[in-house]
Amino acid sequence: MNPADEWTGRTASALQAALRMSNEGFAAHLGIGVRTVASWHQKPDLRPRSEMQQVLDRAYEQVGDAERARFAKLTGTAPAETLGDPRLHDDPNIASALEWIDQHAHWSPGTARRAVAAKAAQLDTQALRDRSTRRSWVTQRDTADALAAYYGSRTGEHGLYTARVSSELVNTSILTCANWLDLDCELRPASDRFKVATAQPEADLALDERAATAAVHRLAESLAMNTRLVNSPLYRALDLDIAEHQLAGSFGTTHFVHYALTLDLLEGELVDAIIAGGPPNLPLRDRYLPDLASVLNVSDRLCAGGALALTAIARPADPFRGEADYVLLVQERSGNVLNAARRLAVIPKGFHQPLTDVRRDAQIGATLRREMEEELFGRPDIDNTVTDSLTADPMHPTLLSEPMRWLMQKPGRLRMETIGFGLNLVSGNFEFASLIVIEDEEFWNRYGGAVAANWESSTLRQYSTTDIELLTELLTDVAWSNEGLFAMTQGLRRLAEIGGDRVRLPTIEWEISE
Structure with a gap:
């Protein structure tokens, strides 16, 4: 089950943001209309019908670890130390880079990890690809x-x-x-x-x-x-x-x-x-x-x-x-x-x-x-x-x-x-x-x-x-x-x-x- 007990417009929009999809892309991913996705942004407290709850459940179950971590960050359902891309915790090279930033910026340990996780959650990979092309x-x-x-x-x-x-x-x-x-x-x-x-x-x-x-x-x-x-x-x-x-x-x-x-x-x-x-x-x-x-x-x-x-x-x-x-x-x-x-x-x-x-x-x-x-x-x-x-x-x-x-x-x-x-x-x-x-x-x-x-x-x-x-x-x-x-x-x-x-x-x- 997803971290929320029941899907709302707010958590559905958070899943869309974690997947870094546009309204049109998210609608196509779920097999629903674009207007429905737009309504979740307009009415964050809206609770979709049971059929839509199941659609969102299935979509959440299929996401990868990085998207799941971004969703947790956006919904505030995970402690800070577990947030972000798995490489933030599992990759010794990334760990060395985070430690280097904390040391040379004179930050307390863990500050760079939280800052990188927060920034990564905001990034649009397609925008980064477009920038690379430019x-x-x-x-x-x-x-x-x-x-x-x-x-x-x-x-x-x-x-x-x-x-x-x-x-x-x-x-x-x-x-x-x-x-x-x-x-x-x-x-x-x-x-x-x-x-x-x-x-x-x-x-x-x-x-x-x-x-x-x-x-x-x-x-x-x-x-x-x-x-x-x-x-x-x-x-x-x-x-x-x-x-x-x-x-x-x-x-x-x-x-x-x-x-x-x-x-x-x-x-x-x-x-x-x-x-x-x-x-x-x-x-x-x-x-x-x-x-x-x-x-x-x-x-x-x-x-x-x-x-x-x-x-x-x-x-x-x-x-x-x-x-x-x-x-x-x-x-x-x-x-x-x-x-x-x-x-x-x-x-x-x-x-x-x-x-x-x-x-x-x-x-x-x-x-x-x-x-x-x-x-x-x-x-x-x-x-x-x-x-x-x-x-x-x-x-x-x-x-x-x-x-x-x-x-x-x-x-x-x-x-x-x-x-x-x-x-x-x-x-x-x-x-x-x-x-x-x-x-x-x-x-x-x-x-x-x-x-x-x-x-x-x-x-x-x-x-x-x-x-x-x-x-x-x-x-x-x-x-x-x-x-x-x-x-x-x-x-x-x-x-x-x-x-x-x-x-x-x-x-x-x-x-x-x-």
Whole structure:
């Protein structure tokens, strides 16, 4: 039986709200007229006839746990601690996020859970989907232009990265400098030399009311949209010493919820401001990343980020496709990822984070090898959003996928380089733009059919390095993420130098905005 002894207009309307349905949708769901549903809103004390009581009983019996919890909240028939989506109580990652909000907002324990439950009960999932669609209409150039207007284009030797593709200029939101471009840095221990200065979490961060409210809203929306949230450790940049043929500096650690509930909120705030038009209102950006000096001062702020790579795989000549070339892989990010959702990007792309060895995994090459296994070769056991792993060494040679094992067996089969570095103004992330080249044609013959993107991609496209026209169109597509376009243009520049007869690419030159 439902929590009310007898259905009234008020409790029937509460069931409709818990199901997040319009009058028309609720009427169709129950198989009754729209006017009847409207009358329940107009007459909350009305007690429907016995036949309608049975209809409402059956509807209530069929709802899920989340809807049942929302109904209890709306009718006041459950204690506060039992309210809301079951993940508020059962998911340890959500529990970590709630505890993090309480701690940093200086709230008493349980306050964030109640706030998130109340907000989640008010959300309309269709409205959130519509907002996601509107956000996807904001182009890469819109974002880059808005950030240039907010920050300006240059400070000292650092400026916004621009690529000139043939005769067309493409702007990005990547803050970089001449010393951070065309690095041609092989991802081997001799040149990939990042260290871990500390594995301890960062100093305490105090959330004011606005920042705490934004964190609550993000968590409530994640629950409503069933977005994957895993509180895994991330590296945070402390010191950067980057030059041609060398990656050096130091990292500390943080946890994903810190990033997801602070700096990662800046992208949505910015895109919504662009959609609204007029003078932008960006209070979170004003708080967390107010100027270019704060962007560059990575040691005094949370600066997470990752590595992403253009993957080029040698293919032999084919009687149907044509001459020998490299196949280039480009993904469209799915709507279930937290950043760059529904944007074009190179693949693999992932956060720089440790698996089990905090010091060894600090190398950028370690992240790219892991992401190859996860995003290209389908190893779910190293995807912490899918499963927990208690393996001591997930990248041990005996655990590698067959394609990766084949690549690692013989020197020269796999080439990995970082070819550019920058700080992305969207969320302040560090971006290691890289290039992965598989030189041996035999790989494509053996394993081309085994290359498949994981849940983070909605589509996976392939392009040939001999198709100048399509590559030019691709580079000027406004659907790119800014970091994806940065990695794509820098990767193609390097591939033009080393690819030999397999490569006929459009001319690409970089510029630093003035």
